Amino acid sequence: MTEGRLHTRTLVALSSLVASGEISSIELTRLFLDRIGRFNGRLNAFLTVDPEYALAQAAAIDRSKQKREALGPLSGVPIAVKDNICTRGIRTTCASRILENYIPPYDAHVVQRLRKAGAVIVGKLNMDEFAMGSSNENSAFGPVRNPWSLERTPGGSSGGPAAATASSLVAAALGSDTGGSVRQPASFCGITALKPTYGRVSRYGLVAFASSLDQIAPITRDIRDAARLLGVIAGHDSRDATSYPGEVENYEVECGKAIKGMRVGVVRDAFEKGCDEDVASAIDKALETFKQLGCELVEVSLPHISYGVSVYYIVAPAEASSNLARFDSVRYGLRVLGEDLFDTYAKTRAQGFGAEVKRRIMLGTYALSAGYYDAFYLRAQKVRTLIWNDYAEAFKRCDVLLTPTAPTPAFKLGEKTGDPLAMYLQDIFTLPPSLAGIPAVSAPCGFSSSGLPIGMQLCAPAFHEGRLVRITHAFEQSTDFINRRPAAFELD
Amino acid sequence: MSAVRISLEDVRHVAKLARLSLDEQEIETMRKQLDSILDYMASLEQLDLAAVEPTFYSVAMQAPLRTDVIQPSLRRDEALRAAPMEKAGAFAVPKVMDGEG
Structure with missing residues (x-):
């Protein structure tokens, strides 16, 4: 085995190497910590790296191995989590000044699951503040850079998780997805992300943004790595009242199954207008691949998805304005003393929140305020029903739906920061499945003429993540896109 | 762009509801940005929604119940550790009412 190439292996492969004793978790953890030390300065993907915490977890795995105890499905492999996922004793900032020094007293449900499965958590990853953004430029601690082109955005809001995974600073990561926050960054960074059905993964310990949409992913x-990780974090948790009680299927066994006869729904009107040429042609080629694999292509229409941006940017800010009311400088976070309590709230929040978070709180407060509730919030939730119905109709005729993940490849940092609406329109393909609560994957399906990754989004009916794993795996097997890597992050 | 959808006065009122202290420059910028966002959202007004029920949660589920049993919770010192100010085992805030403190 060539030591220098270990970091290019998948989570599943590395975990087998630790389980079989070919490498220790300590060695593997040191290797990734070394890469973080060398490369994170260029990317700004990590907000916190904790070598001591990581090496202690690795040592515990190695001890278990020596004692011949059964190792978990992520045994000894370094991964990292987005900084809106609470880690006991490790700073959790949500990339916000208001939580800059916040140390949670408990672990999120998913962190408990990761640790139980033997993962080594090496640190916390940068993001748009409170997961609000599509370019990672809303982080209070500076933007993350795209490993394929450092002057470009890695996407958002899970820019840190995507950049760190794409450049192999970790084997894999957990992000969160409210309206596309793992899928669009995966698309921009040439990797894979799987947003589960709403309720499939417990939100306990995920700092809330929009509670009817948030999912950890x-x-x-x-895709096999995604299936393995989802298998670890999915399942019922009584601490999240919206956690789904149904059984978790074995996602990984879907890898390798044939997809002959699967009906792929093509939403042609969705990607023929307003879509970059390279993206449209990559999607056309993906359709060709699915046809060759024996899939049946079915034209479907989703008449209301064009309202997705409007609905989402009412519903999500409304929920955010309510959720972020908790940042009142009483129990945790920044406090800026004012003349009285009201003034203390208002000054703390003015100093603690960045511009986009303020904008969403304002938009949401407006949409929920007296006189506007029916016109905005209630109306948006009704249109959400129409979007939900569109998917229900479409899935009578097809098994999965294919669209691009994002209308363009990664854009340049600074390109859209002056125009919030232009930034919101980045999410045009990822918002509707979020509003409908259905699972969606973003997987690499091509490269632009200038060498930037392009992703496709596949959606399935609620709780059919396994179907997404199966079709994505079949696609990976007949294409080469997942094996290309950003050149700047190789030592040899 | 159509008529003004949100006034400076509206922005000041909403900022107060949201407990956000904004200066005049921020209020003006916020007004313009919210106005253009709300204008985009006006497309929702075209739809006839009289017979449509709202969807607040996408996955239909009944509110789950659990048995009312005492379970361990955070220790008081752990819960207080992140507080900006604590006093006598409680969260402390600036004085809210006049009179004897």
Whole structure:
């Protein structure tokens, strides 16, 4: 085995190497910590790296191995989590000044699951503040850079998880997805992300943004890794009242199954207007691949998805304005003393929140305020029903739906920061499945003429993540996109 | 662009509801940005929604119940550790009412 190439292996492969004793978790953890030390300065993907915490977890795995105890499905492999996922004793900032020094007294449900499965958590990843953004430029601690082109955005809001995974600073990561926040960064960074059905993964310990949409999701280098990670974090948790009580299927066994006869729904009107040429042609080629694999292509229409941006940017800010009311400088976070309590709230929040978070709180407060509730919030939730119905109709005629993940490849940092609406329109393909609560994957399906990754989005009916794993795996097997890597992050 | 959808006065009122202290420059910028966003959202007004029920949660589920049993919770010192100010085992805030403190 060539030591220098270990970091290019998948989570599943590395975990087998630790389980079989070919490498220790300590060695593997040191290797990734070394890469973080060398490369994170260029990317700004990590907000916190904790070598002591990581090496202690690795040592515990190695001890278990020596004692011949059964190792978990992520045994000894370094991964990292987005900084809106609470880690006991490790700073959790949400990339916000208001939580700059916040140290949670408990672990999120997913962190408990990761540790139980033997993962080594090496640190916390940068993001748009409170997961609000599509370019990672809303982080209070500076933007993350795209490993394929450092002057470009890695996407958002899970820019840190995507950049760290794409450049192999970790084997995989957990992000969160409210309206596309793992899928669009995966698309921009040439990797894979799987947003589960709403309720499939417990939100306990995920700092709330929009509670009817938020889901924690794996960001990985291939779909088998995503299946493995989802299998670890999915399942019922009584601490989240919206956690789904149904059984978790075995996602990984879907890898390798044939997809002959699967009906792929093509939403042609969705990607023929307003879509970059390279993206449209990559999607056309993907359709050709699915046809060759024996899939049946079915034209479907989703008449209301064009309202997705409007609905989402009412519903999500409304929920955010309510959720972020908790940042009142009483129990945790920044406090800026004012003349009285009201003034203390208002000054703390003015100093603690960045511009986009303020904008969403204002938009949401407006949409929920007296006189506007029916016109905005209630109306948006009704249109959400129409979007939900569109998917229900479409899935009578097809098994999965294919669109691009994002209308363009990664854009340049600074390109859209002056125009909030232009930034919101980045999410045009990822918002509707979020509003409908259905699972969606973003997987690499091509490269632009200038060498930037392009992703496709596949959606399935609620709780059919396994179907997404199966079709994505079949696609990976007949294409080469997941094996290309950004050149700047190789030592040899 | 159509008529003004949100006034400076509206922005000041909403900022107060949201407990956000904004200066005049921020209020003006916020007004313009919200106005253009709300204008985009006006497309929702075209739809006839009289017979449509709202969807607040996408996955239909009944509110789950659990048995009312005492379970361990955070220790008081752990819960207080992140507080900006604590006093006598409680969260402390600036004085809210006049009179004897």
